[in-house]
Amino acid sequence: MTPPPTVDHRVIEALVKDQLQHHTNRRLLLVYARYADTVESFPLTGQRRRVHVADHHSVLGMSEAWQRHLADHPADDDLLVVTTSVPEEQLGWDLRAYAIKRSIRNVDRARIVAQRFGAVDVDARVRAEEWLIDGLLDAEPSTGWPRAGSVLTRDRAIRALIGARLGRTVPADGTLDAGTLLEWSRGAEAGRFSELSPAERDGLVRWLTDTVGPAAAVLLRLVEEGKATDAMPLGVVAAVAAGPNPPLEAGLALGGLLGSAHGSELRAFTDAVEGTLTRWAHEAEVSRNGEPARRRVWEVVRRSDEIAAQVRLTESLRGNGFLPSAFSARLQALATAVSGPRARLGDAERALESLRDHVVARLAPERVRVAEMAVRLVRWLQEARTDVASVADGIARYISDTAWVDRALQVLWHGDPGGDAVVGQAYRSVWEEIRSVRDRIDEAFAGRLESWAQHASSVESSGALLIEQVLGEIAAPVARKTAPLVIVLDGMNGAVAAGLGEQLAEWSETSREPGRRDAAVAAIPSVTQISRTSLLTGTVTEGGQTVEKDGFKKFWRTRRRQAQLFHKADIVGQAGSWLSDELFAALADPDIVVGAVLNTIDDALDHGQEGDRVEWRLDDITYLSTLLNEARNYGRPVVLVSDHGHVLDRGGQQTQADGVESARWRRGAPSTGEVALRGPRVVPGDLVAPWREDLRYTPRKAGYHGGASLAEMTVPVLVLLPSLELLPNGWHVLPRERTEPPWWSARTVHAETESAPVKAPSRRKKTPDPAVEALFPVDAAAVEPVTSLGDRVASGEVYEHQRKLVPRPPDNQAVAAVIDALAAQPDGMLTTSAVAAAAGRAARRPEFFMSVLGRLLNVDGYPVVSVVDGGARVKLSLENLRTQFGIDKP
Known part of the structure; x- marks a missing residue:
């Protein structure tokens, strides 16, 4: 006779429900089973x-259990189940007569599973x-x-069982x-897989292999062998044997680790x-809470490196895209390519791309940065x-090119953050080589500055914008439409300005000159009490906060504007407020x-504090983000x-000299690395200032100013508009793409020609928009016979239908110009300000224009254009x- 099956209370409950359907008045159920609960x-x-x-395996025990149940429950209809x-x-009829169906009921386990x-x-x-069936009865949650x-x-049954065994819900849609x-293999649940019966393990492996693929078979074998936590690291190392022509040592080394896995199954x-x-890794990179994913990847790849070292495969895996040791090898290859007299740009570019392709990047x-x-x-x-x-040339080139060199330096x-x-x-080799070139530029600038300073004034500055002219030449034109906020970042050099400018994507940056950020020449010497006072009063002078406040008000009063200037003590608010009530x-x-x-x-x-800082962020500068908001x-x-x-301290020695007035200027005769300056804008009178950044006359600090280097004498000016409706007449939109020098992003297309002021696009089909030309210059002779992609879209029936759905749509040529500008980029992306520049006056309100552009181009909801990176691009x-739009490829 077949041994009775083992059941628990859940099986009994299912059996009771099934048997009571037509015998609700019965109070005894006899079941052929063993109760193990x-x-x-x-x-x-x-x-x-x-x-x-009650579990009894003798007739006497069964009878006594029934009699005891009757005695204990004379007035209710509780049911007794006897497993036997x-x-x-x-059995005698005295017991069978009371039982459901007057017999011992067998357990139909499949039926019970169905009921569950x-x-x-x-x-x-x-x-x-x-x-x-065994697994489903055992694993029910x-x-x-x-x-x-x-x-x-x-x-459905197997998926439910896997969901219970794997400790997670398995989607029913086959995903x-x-x-x-x-x-799952990295969690505690995997360790319990080997505790399942051999039959259940084999059944689950077969189903998972059929459903997921041969990778599941390899993984589950490793889990059964107690290698669950090393399964993924082994998969990384096994790549050396899964590829074409694996080295002989790889097969030998991995044989003991991966067993019989080989060929297509291993791949x-x-x-x-x-x-x-x-x-x-992608989740770690883009998710707001990507740290758990980041930790998972690090745990796997670091363990992979350990295994590779143990089996002596590190060298064979130098080309691997996941091992940290392979990343280090790629980084060292890049280091070789960029350093020394044989540095080759092509090798460096290829090494950088290889580095970026590695998952550790x-x-x-x-x-990588x-x-x-x-x-x-x-x-x-x-x-x-x-x-x-000239001085003007040096300042212009510094703000648009050399400052970015300083930023990179x-x-x-x-050095390498990984040590x-x-x-x-x-x-260090690259730094020293570039720094020596930078010194030659500073030396050449200092020579021009020496002769220029002797006659330079607001009347004749030889094309240079002077710091005392910034309010009149830049802030005043901006103020014609609405009063601006003038924020003075004391000590900001061109390198810091370049970094901050990248973080201001929600603003539209503009400038007087096409394609170039404005910059002024500091007063001499380039120290706060002279240069800042000259800036805020609009005249070359020296003074403190009182002079600055009075001069600021006076300057704007002559232009029929009220003005208030706030210094540090005036900005801070009371409890519960970041800014003061007056501000x-x-x-x-x-x-x-x-x-x-x-x-x-x-x-x-x-x-x-500057010494250990790599770059400044907006939030690093107290009150800046709040004021901008x-x-x-x-x-x-x-x-x-x-x-x-x-300039920053880079370990130079304190220079002993006569007539020291400050860290970076003194009285007396110039020596090596210094320049003598005199003239109407040299406020304290004749002085000597160093152009070399490693010269200082006072004890060590994190950085210094007052000297004659380009980094000290250049005053960056960023004009930011919340809306292009405030764009001063004759000014230009300055997209981020235009502020970066070509070598910074290795762009193959860059504006080298000057553009006209942003204006409404011409209605003539074949005339390119000047703003677009500025961003993406083309051969003028080639424009006439070719209809651009944007023109083909904007002249089509689909686009005309879309226009009817949009109230007050922008000019067709503006939309065509935007399409052409985006299509010209390898990744199809531009900053919002670059798109606004391409659209011209049609994008006076960039956010509104982007919304309308989406309604025009995103036919049937398909994302033809989309705003990404939080609205930045x-x-x-x-x-x-x-x-x-039914446009065939050319």
Whole structure:
């Protein structure tokens, strides 16, 4: 006779519900089974009756249990279930007469499984697989199985079982994949897989292999062997044997680690591991809470490196895209390419691309950033000019080119964040080479400055913008439409301005000159008490805060404007308010020009905080983000300006000299690295100032100013508009693409020609928009016979239909210009300000224009254009554009 099956209270409950359907008045159920549960009684779900269970394997025990139940429950209808192995023919009619169906009921396990899923029956294939029924009865969650319809299918049953065994919900739509299994292998649930019965393990492996692919078979074998936590690291290392022509040592080394896995099965496993790691790395890169994914990838790849070292495969895996040791090898290859007299740009570019392709690049972007700076400097060196035609030329080239060199040098100075000594030495070599070229530029500038200073004044500045002219030449034209906020970042040099400018994507930057940020020449010497006072009063002078406030008001009073200037003590608010009430009130009044002096950068130079800083962020500068937000809220333009720049301490020695007045200027005769300055803008009278950045006359600080180097004498000026409706007449939109020098981003297309002021596009089909020409110059002779992609879209029937759906649509030529500008980019992306520049006056309100552009081009909801990076950039899908507007490829 077949041994009785073992059951628990859940099986008993299902059996009771089934048997009571037509015997509700019965109180005894005899079951051929063994009861293996500590639950002796339980309420019957959905009824007031309780079920009591007794396990007896003799007729006498069964009878006594029934009599005791009758005695204990004379007045209720509680049910007694007796599980037994006694054959039915041995029972007397005195017991059978009370039992449901007057017999011992067998356990139909498949039927019980169906009931646990709320089904009427099960797929015949479920009945045929004992391991599946056993598993489903054993693994039922405390909350029960999910409802499965009238018939429980094999696929539904196995998915439910896997969901319980893997400790996660497996989607019923078939989306279970290798990535899910690999993630499971790293958890505690994987360790319990080997505890399942061999039959269930084999059944699950077969189904998962059929469903997920051969990668599942390799993974589950590793799990069974107790290698669950090393499964993914082994998959990374196994890539050396999965590729074409694997080295002999790889097969020998991996044989003991991966067993019988080979060929297509092994390749499927390594592909699954690499795909999962790539997905996790992307999640770590783009997710707001990407740290868990980042940790997972690091844990896997670092363990992979350990395994590779143990089996002596590190060298064979140098080309691997996941091992940290391979990343280090690529970084060292880049270091070799950029350093020394044989540095080759082509090799450096290829090494940088290879580095970016490695998954560790996503986990350590700070290391890649330093590598990018090194390659950028090598690019710059190919075309570097050390001549300076004039002071105006030096300042203009500094703000648009050389300041970016200083920015890269600042990053490179700190070396590799990973601490690789070989790479660090290479970066130092690049830094020293570039710095020597920078010294020659500063020396040439100082020579021009020496002769220029003797006669330079606001009357005749030889084409240079003077710091005392910034309010009149820049802030005053901006103020003609609405009062601006003038923010003075004391000590900001061109390199800092370049970094901050990249973070102001929500603003439209503009300038007087096409394609170039404005910059002024600081007063001499380039120190706060002279240069800042000259800036804020509009005349070359010296003084403190009182002089600055009175001079600021006086300057604007002559232009029929009220004005208020706020220094540090005037800005800070009371408890519960970031800014002072007086400053809030001034910002709220559209007739008052507001000035604010922020000292964070200058203070950092004095107190040593700049020394360890790689770059400044907006939030690093106290009150800056708050002031910018308030200005934007009130619709105010912002003039973000410095009073002088600075150089950083790079370990130079204190120079002993006579007549020392400050860290970077003194009285007396010039020596090596210094220049003698005299003239109407040299406020204290004749002086000597160093042009070399490593000269100082006072004890060490984080940085210095007052000297004659370009970094100190250049005053960056950024004009930011909340709306292009405030664009002064004759001024130009300055997209981020135009502020960066070509070598910074290695653009193949860059504006070298001057553009006309932004204006409404011409209605003539073949005339290119000047703003577009400025961003993306083309051969004028080639324009006439060719109809651009944008023209083809804007002249088509689909576009005309879209125009009818948009109230007051922009001019067709403006939209065509935007399409052409985006299509010209390799990745189809431009900053919002660049798109506005291409559209011209049609994008006076960039946010509104982007919205309208989407309504015009996103036919049927397909994303032809989309705003990405939090509104900072616009992306064109060329494929969707051609499909939706019926444009054939040329």
